[in-house]
Amino acid sequence: MGCSVEEVTAAVRVAAEKVIEHRDELVELDRVIGDGDHGENLHRGFTAVVAKLDGGGFDSPAAVLKVTATTLISTVGGAAGPLYGTAFLRAATALGDVSEVDGRMAATALEAALEGVVARGKAAPGDKTMVDALTPAVAAARSTVDAGIADVLMAAADAAAAGAAATVPLVARKGRASYLGERSAGHLDPGARSTAVLLRALADAASRTQRQ
Amino acid sequence: MGCSVEEVTAAVRVAAEKVIEHRDELVELDRVIGDGDHGENLHRGFTAVVAKLDGGGFDSPAAVLKVTATTLISTVGGAAGPLYGTAFLRAATALGDVSEVDGRMAATALEAALEGVVARGKAAPGDKTMVDALTPAVAAARSTVDAGIADVLMAAADAAAAGAAATVPLVARKGRASYLGERSAGHLDPGARSTAVLLRALADAASRTQRQ
């Protein structure tokens, strides 16, 4: 049992909704240790993604993730654009042409996403970036891999939330926040937070469709 | 016998005329190893100097050189502005409140000018800059120091001309031409050329007034 193309589309829509809901929070986080646009960037990006999804015509889960990727790349305008863009692109490639995404595939796709973010941004765990949310998420997904996709994504979302929270004491070494040096400590990283929001949304969506 | 404030004013006017006459040549030289504005820069600067001199009211040779300096600084717009500006400023300071400039004072003023250019631009002889015209000019002036001001400036002008010509084979290590690296060799440095033009004009003016 896994997620069909329609279910993946629905899950990305939920993710878009949630990110848009969290716009002001993400703006505020980024205002403190960045340039204050992370919420706006993702709002703009995911609004464009939803418009693309409305167009329909996707014949595989990978196609949905791919259009999400290219749309984010073209519209986000900040670091999150190439980073999330590369993440969704690599996840799409990892899925290949499967028509249903199960737990194992979801874990593999998440891992590919992380690799993409690291390849693009060169951040290591502890640098106070979205990598600090995505890295534990991948580990959690991997260790739940034999469960259904809903459980895999739920484990990933829980771990991402914890990873994001753990960025607070860190000193940023990548991204704009690194300009602040020691002053970046004591604040939640906006990108780690948005990663946690996205994964929670995907997990919730999967739980709902898998329970039906 | 030396140059009075009127004679110094007249000499600066001749220098301005000559630099303006050589506008196109200096533009062309700067087009080859720079940004092509040296002639324009000096044209603009010395046109403004002449306007200031027209205003009159200078009570010492130093005052004439000082207004020349500040006007060049405010109007030239390229490297030659702070460089020639500092040169005239230091020369003015070296003259103090004397009412006539003799050969010895002229040599001292030239030496102060060179020191100013070097302090401002940090160029050494051989870097393919105006320093390569001014350095031999100062040496020549110093060794003619007991002659009249006309002879001192003539010796300086001759040496500056030779120094400028000798910049042709050099590889630029200061100023815009240094971006060209080896490609800067084989071309006359525009600033060295304008220094030679200026000194020749000053020498000619001094010869004329001293001969009367």
Add this chain to the structure above:
Amino acid sequence: MRVGLVIVSHSAALAAGVTELAAQMAPDVRIMPAGGTEDGGLGTDFDCVSAALERADSGAGVVLLYDLGSAQMTAELAVESLTTPIRAIVADAPLVEGAVAAAVCAQGGADLDAVGSAAAMAHAFV
């Protein structure tokens, strides 16, 4: 046929300014500004960078320079996403100093690697 440049910046004014400064000593080099977001805000625009990359190439390749890390990522993604066979490198260089040095080097007819190195080794001259 000279190596071209793309100036990737968060600011349209900054990209335009770097372009005019670098062009002063490199009249025959294609230098394309790619600054700001589509709506005129501060940020990078992937499609604008990709288009600039195409326009900067005249067959000898393109060096891209950037202002901040996110502009670097956009530049690298644009290079990886090329559908036409343009040789392009993203230079790890100070933007203004690198652009002027690279432009002068390209004007002199140097090849892609040399222009990239000129950018990377750039610093402020006096």
Add this chain to the structure above:
Amino acid sequence: MRVGLVIVSHSAALAAGVTELAAQMAPDVRIMPAGGTEDGGLGTDFDCVSAALERADSGAGVVLLYDLGSAQMTAELAVESLTTPIRAIVADAPLVEGAVAAAVCAQGGADLDAVGSAAAMAHAFV
């Protein structure tokens, strides 16, 4: 009272662009562009730089950044020519990278020397 910045450039657009980029992360820092000649051409304007220097100071001093060597000389001359007692230093730094680093440092309330060092040690971050 924070350290201010002056962006000395040959191009008005470049100075304006650096200013808007640096201001993004330093809303409370006085950052003054001083780019181009009086008639809008490429070059530096001593009087414009001097005026920007006065305006950038709020008592904590000013760091000046420049694009090319002649802008550096203009900046140094402006500092030497000050008639009011402003503490000012010309930073030997890459213009864009130095301006952003210095602005963020000044925003944090650092003193003149620290802001100057932040500029001088700047490089492109990811």
